[in-house]
Amino acid sequence: KNQVEQSPQSLIILEGKNCTLQCNYTVSPFSNLRWYKQDTGRGPVSLTIMTFSENTKSNGRYTATLDADTKQSSLHITASQLSDSASYICVVSSGRSYIPTFGRGTSLIVHP
């Protein structure tokens, strides 16, 4: 069964600090992995997409990594801001289905 596991479930950091969120998946065959940011009470918005051949991709202060061998991805946030407080969702798509598999998300709170 395709699964996406994210850790930690929640995280609290101080403004200006860095943090790393983890995503492990068992989706097969792998097509791509996306990280979404979801502000409270809003719909998710895509941050990055990574395909099999990519192992690092950046979007401003967000850097995603992918290790297709170990089926792990991470999202690193540099110099966190209060506006980074949100839920970060890892979504993995299979090469056989139009239905992606969602992780439960990591809830990030950035304190001043």
Added chain:
Amino acid sequence: DGGITQSPKYLFRKEGQNVTLSCEQNLNHDAMYWYRQDPGQGLRLIYYSQIVNDFQKGDIAEGYSVSREKKESFPLTVTSAQKNPTAFYLCASRPNLGLDTEAFFGQGTRLTVV
């Protein structure tokens, strides 16, 4: 502006009543999806549609119904048969060309049963 619009943002329903959530997109996307999100849980798929006049059940379709009479619209009806309907509902759409296309989400509808 192109996008996907859900309405209303907040909805209250009495027990035993059916209620319909609206989802409209002007992105010319073929595929549309309905998800339910509960606190501490990931998005769970209710129904999806790859093309007009066709839709498929997702993982938690019981107590829900949909229609896809137009490409732009994919309304979700929460029926009285849904035992625990209070949740945050998200609609998404994506082009049907290719398996790696991005899904665009609406802003969600928070349904509360009172």
